Amino acid sequence: MLPFSQKPHSKFSFFKLLFWVSQLLVLSSGFELDESLTYIWPLPSEFTSGNETLAVDPTLSLSVSGKGGDLKILREGFERYKKIIFKHVSGVSIFEKLRGITSVYDISELRIIVNSDSEELQLGVDESYTLFVAKNDGKSIVGGATIENVLHWHIIDEQSFPLEVPTYPNLWNGAYTKWERYTVEDASDIVSFAKMRGIHVMAEVDVPGHAESWGAGYPDLWPSSSCREPLDVSKNFTFDLISGILSDIRKIFPFELFHLGGDEVNTGCWTSTPHVKQWLNDRNMTAKDAYQYFVLKAQEMAISKGWTPVNWEETFNAFAANLNPQTVVHNWLGPGVCPNAVAKGFRCIFSNQGVWYLDHLDVPWDQVYNAEPLEGINNVSEQNLVLGGEVCMWDEVADTSNVQQTIWPRAAAAAERLWSKREAVSARNITLTALPRFLYFRCLLNRRGVQAAPVTNKYARQPPTGPGSCYEQ
Amino acid sequence: MLPFSQKPHSKFSFFKLLFWVSQLLVLSSGFELDESLTYIWPLPSEFTSGNETLAVDPTLSLSVSGKGGDLKILREGFERYKKIIFKHVSGVSIFEKLRGITSVYDISELRIIVNSDSEELQLGVDESYTLFVAKNDGKSIVGGATIENVLHWHIIDEQSFPLEVPTYPNLWNGAYTKWERYTVEDASDIVSFAKMRGIHVMAEVDVPGHAESWGAGYPDLWPSSSCREPLDVSKNFTFDLISGILSDIRKIFPFELFHLGGDEVNTGCWTSTPHVKQWLNDRNMTAKDAYQYFVLKAQEMAISKGWTPVNWEETFNAFAANLNPQTVVHNWLGPGVCPNAVAKGFRCIFSNQGVWYLDHLDVPWDQVYNAEPLEGINNVSEQNLVLGGEVCMWDEVADTSNVQQTIWPRAAAAAERLWSKREAVSARNITLTALPRFLYFRCLLNRRGVQAAPVTNKYARQPPTGPGSCYEQ
Incomplete structure (x- = not known):
């Protein structure tokens, strides 16, 4: 009887059924x-x-052989990752024992052959490896890849000078507070922490702009007390002090690249401050000439200390012809800079802010992913001058409470672009080829304790829009 | 000469000087x-x-004596905190050695006397302690306090049933994915992890509302496929299954309080589904009667298993006179509930959503701080019926990527309210007495790896509004 009574509503019921089936699925x-x-x-x-x-096997053991078989970096890295990957294992094992379960594992030993015994990290060091994952019967997965990881540490800016510089001990008076400082030892700890993880640290001391905080300890560095940056180009003291900083921190940062900034230099204070203006007039220099003079002088100091200078693109845009040919040009303002730089023989780092500034919260993961550092560079020798790309995390509106969510997962989108073969990341529909893996990887980051934000949010680091699975956010 | 030439501008210069001095400061x-x-x-x-x-001394040693001197909880807690507190010590020590500095410390040993050898955590256990911090010469800081920490774990809701229930193995089919589940072992790990930190775990199985996900594994629990909650009150199977769940998880959760939910029960599906409506009619019950019937039946089951039932305030609001007198009433809808509940002899937990729901992002720290669980309760014996308060972190729009910032630092504002003497937290201007300590505590949380958000943001978990010191955000 029921089917008949429902007949007038059968269409309605059908849709309700569909709704139910889809919900159930x-x-x-x-x-x-x-x-x-x-x-x-x-x-x-x-x-x-x-x-x-x-x-x-969660009790996986390590067997290392070859010339570099005794490297501490490798053994510590193995132990560290084992703990992260098998974080939740202990409880399970206890219950497995209680239940009388004996687990059978396919892989119980990781064998590594290291061909070099050098632990030094520099540009051009061969960091490639081949990975075999095989059962005892010899079936295997084979992979190969090259890694270059660099942490670019923009240490000082106009608001704060947090680093201890022994030769000029008042400089870190410019820190926010005495608790928000890095001692020489702290900085060295960061470098060795990074080294244990295969990461170079490229330090930046940004001159002559973004430097107001320097004057908290040494007010003579300001053109005047009311006009405080760029650093006073007219005084020898300015360059003596820069030289002192570089000498002190050269001991901390062994990586061959050193970043001298050079961005966003507003020379208004130079032309409006009487003694600096007089200095310019005496030398028949424009403010732009003085900017070039400052940057090149700082470059010479860095080079004399064995560093290769990196400068933001403004230096290249303003005086490419006079820039030291060793300079690595660091792009940020927009597209098209690396093609110009490498055409003139400079090396280049790609950081187009429209796609690779992580503090730009309105850039979705696919725009990060689709940015191609080699775009517009077709000549292979010129392509080789592109050292790579860098995603930048500026912290005007971020701090320790949300920096992880701002960096992750979008930094990983750029990582695949830089790491993987161009054909693999460019050829097909990334919604099918990359997005499912990327969703999965974000949840893996979460499981490993990294607070990566949802992938498909409209704005970076926004919370999920409602309850749901990590794998669909 | 200069003073005279500047005279016409002296006022201007004076203000510039003031500006400069204040900036410099x-x-x-x-x-x-x-x-x-x-x-x-x-x-x-x-x-x-x-x-x-x-x-x-960062190499601080522990000396424990008394009846409970061998407790693992104490020793592990000591080692854990030593690592957290002295996280950055190793590097400093190395450099101190290089520099030939021998540090002199005032305190090199922590002595603890433990009067009880019971590790069991239950309501009413004496958790008070007295702390002496003294130099060898006997000067000391003396403090005393009582701690009661409870984690209320709302395990299941309408969107997801993530917990393994061995007796009804299809229940966790209702999880988002197979990777987003808690095995029995996971849940036990959480309980023992909490125990090692002196924290009780109060589990919640919310019935009969908020339970749609249960039917993914057992669709018979739904009144109908198109009307899915509350759980079907008319079937014995519903109660057999609840009993099975409680029996299984009783082994996991030893704490005497057990939360049975009971909130936001919309009985529409009961009165609109023919077989349930028929069941109600057969018994001459209204939907509200059936709600009471369901809650009381679940309470009996929990009590029979040795638990004290906790229920959300809707149960008290709807049928206080019939509610089991053992019930702990959990306030959430608004103010004034605990005064009513304790006047009727019930115990109560304060969680007024207007001030203590952490997912309400527009509640600033001072509103959290000023909420007083004992407000309106003047009789001491009634005050003693207030077990305490709970800040609630509901995760509709939070996940692992931002839950820490949503909880912290505001949860700590409630903690001081609950922990400290009422006079200390109520008497004076909290901008002077509490805010500076709270700013400092937030930065301490950050240093210890907890991603506590800025204190004075308009909305919780927002980033800082600009560059600046942690201590002023």
């Missing part, structure tokens, strides 16, 4: 892995994979 | 400690302090 299955993809991020330059799942 | 000094305050958060119930700074 969502509830019971949720996110499904696309089996045609390999869930690795970033993709290695080459890889093959089998169709078996191999179980790794 | 900001740059060079920044945040200053108010020496009349003791920078402890939350304030102990009693304390005195000297005027000397004592240096603690």
Whole structure:
């Protein structure tokens, strides 16, 4: 009887049924892995994979051989990652024992052959590796890749001079507070912490702009007390002090690249301050000439200390012809700069702010992913002058409470662009080839304790829009 | 000569000088400690302090005596905190050695006397302690306080049933994905992790509302496929299943309080679904009667398993006269509920959503701080029925990427309210007595790796509004 009584509403019921089935599917299955993809991020330059799942023993042991078999970096890295990856294992093992379960694992030892015993990190060091993941029966996954990781540390800016400089001990009077400072030891700790993780640290001391905080300790560095940056170009003291800083911190930062800034220099204080204006007039120099004079003088100091100077693109835009040919030009203002720089023989780092400034919260993950540092550079020798790209995290409106969410997961989108083969990241529809892996990788970051924000939010670091699975955000 | 030439502008110069001096003061000094305050958060119930700074040896050792001297909880807690507090020490020590500095510390041993050898955490356990911090010469700081920490874990809701229930293994089909589930072992790990930190875990299984996800594994729990909650009150299966859940998880959660939810029950599905409506009619019950029937039946089950039931205030508001007198009433809708509940002899937990729901992002720290769980309760015996207060972190629009910033630092504002003497937190101008300590405590949380958001933001978990010191945000 019921079917008949419902007949007038059958269409309605049909839709209700559909609604129910789709809801049930969502509830019971949720996110499904696309089996045609390999869930690795970033993709290695080459890889093959089998169709078996191999179980790794949480008590995995390490066997290292070769010339570099005794490297502390490798052993500590292995132990560190083992703890992160198998964080939740102990409890499970106890219950497995209680339940009388004996687990059988496919992989219980990681064997590594290290061909070099040098731990030094410099540009051009061969960091490539090949990875075999195999069961005892010899089936294997083979991968190969090259890694170059650099932390660019913009240490000082106009608001704060947080670093201890022994030769000029008043400089860190310009820190926000005495608790918000880096001692020489702190800075060295950061460099060795990074080294243990295969990361170079490129320090930046930005001159002559963005330097107001310097004058808290040494007010003579200001053109005047009411006009405080750029640093006073007319005084020898300014350059003596820069030289002192570079000598002190050269001991801390062994990486060959050193960033001298040079961005956003408003020379108004030079032309409006009587004694600086007089100095310019005496030398028949324009303010732009003085900017060039300052940058080149700082470059010479850095070079004399064995560093290769990096400068923001304004220096290249203003006086490319006079720029030291060793200079690495650091792009940020927009597209098209690296093509110009490498055409003139300079090396270049790509950081177009429209796509790779992480503090630009309105740039979605796919725009980060699709930015190509080699765009517009077709000649292979010129392509080789592009050292790479850098995503920049400026912290005007970020602090320790939200910096992780601002960096992640979008930094990982740039990482695959830089790491993986251009064909692999450019050829196909990234909604199918990259997005599922990227969603999965974001949740992996979360599981590893990194507070990566949802992938598909309109603005970076926004919370999810409602309850739901990590794998669909 | 110069003073005279400047005379016409002297007023202007004076103001420029003032501006310069004030800027310089900001740059060079920044945040200053108010020496009349003791920078402890939350304030102990009693304390005195000297005027000397004592240096603690980072290699601090522990000496425990008394009946409970062998407790693992204590030793592990000591080691854990030592690592957190002296995180950055190793590097400094190395450089101190290089520089030939021998540090002299005032305190090199922590002595603890533990009077009880019971590790069990239950309501009413004496958790008070007295702390002496003294130099060898006997000068001391004395403090005393009582702690009661409870984690209320709202495990299941309408969107997801993430917990493994061995007796009803399909229940966690209602999880978002198979990777977003808690095994029995995971849940036990959480309880023992909490126990090692002196924290009870009060589990919640919310019935009969907020339970749609249950039906992903057992669709019979839904009144119908198109009308899915509250749980079907008419079926024995519903109660058999609840009983099964409680039996299974009783083994996981030893704490005597158990939360049965009972909030926001919209009985529309009961009165609109033919077989449930029929069941109500057969028993001459209204939907409200059935709500009471369901809640009381679940309470009986919890009590029979040795638990004390906690229910959201809707149960009290709807049928206080019939509610089991053991019930702990959990306030959330607004003010004034605990006074009513304790007047009727019920115990109560204060969580007025207007001030203590942390997901309400527009509640500033001072409103959290000023909320008083005992407001309107003047009788001491009734005050004793208020078990305490709870700040609630609901995660509709939060996830692992921003939950820390949503909880902290505002949860700490409530903590001082609950922990410290009422006179200490109520009597004076909190901008002077609490805010400086709170700013300091937030930065301490940051230093310890907790991503506490700025204190004085308009909305919780917002980033700072510009560059600046942690101590002034």
